[in-house]
Amino acid sequence: MSNATTSTADPIAALLQDVAAGQRDALERLYRDTSSTLLGICMKLLRDREEAEDVLQEVFVTVWAKANQFDAARARGMTWLGSIARNRSIDRLRARPQATWVDIDDTPGLADEGMGPVGHAAQAQDRSRLDHCFGELDDNRQQLIRTAFFEGVTYEELAHRHDSPLGTVKSWIRRGLQQLKACLER
Numbered sequence: 001m002s003n004a005t006t007s008t009a010d011p012i013a014a015l016l017q018d019v020a021a022g023q024r025d026a027l028e029r030l031y032r033d034t035s036s037t038l039l040g041i042c043m044k045l046l047r048d049r050e051e052a053e054d055v056l057q058e059v060f061v062t063v064w065a066k067a068n069q070f071d072a073a074r075a076r077g078m079t080w081l082g083s084i085a086r087n088r089s090i091d092r093l094r095a096r097p098q099a100t101w102v103d104i105d106d107t108p109g110l111a112d113e114g115m116g117p118v119g120h121a122a123q124a125q126d127r128s129r130l131d132h133c134f135g136e137l138d139d140n141r142q143q144l145i146r147t148a149f150f151e152g153v154t155y156e157e158l159a160h161r162h163d164s165p166l167g168t169v170k171s172w173i174r175r176g177l178q179q180l181k182a183c184l185e186r
Contacts, residue, residue, distance in 0.1 A: 012077025013070070020067035027064055034078065035060075038085040045089035055088045062088070133183035141176035148173055 012034065018026030038059055042052035062084055070080050134142055144162075147153045155173070159166040 010072060010077050012081065013072040014077075016063070016067050016070045016077050016080070017072070019063060020070065027060065030063070031060055034081055037078070038081060041082055041085040042089045045086065046092060051092060052089070055092050056085070058088050059085045129184060130180075133180050136183055137176050137179055141172055141179070144169065144173050145176050145180070 012030070015026050015030040015033070019030060035056060039052055039056050042055045042059075043049060046052045046055065059081070063081065070077065075083075134145075137145070144158055148155065148158060153161075155166060155170055158173075159169040162169060
């Protein structure tokens, strides 16, 4: 492919051919035309501007040294440059000391956005077991425990509602909770 055809079809490829021929001004034009896009690629991966700028410099050093390896028949010029920027950024990430990599479980202050499928399944299974065990209680104990714990009604209010002594209501609830515990432990 001639340089004239390349320049109209892919101006970046034409500049790369000129860089391969050793033309420093072509490298300068290539930098001017592509550096902002390539910096964006580096920033997206590295998330640090200073580090991304360092990698961008490495990219253009590589381009100067290896522009003769570019093949316009295999890729567009910007695609080839983007691959170099991406690969250099990934190399930089891999070279970081392991101390900078943080395990997500060790990160304080991150809110749990909800349970995953396993958590939901376990919760459903626990709920099913609890319902089964509640079914083993007599109706009076079921009602007292549900009202006390799920509605927040005090023992005194329960005693008044059931017209029973406070000690008796507490005993019914305590025995009902013991039955629930024994059932759940089976």
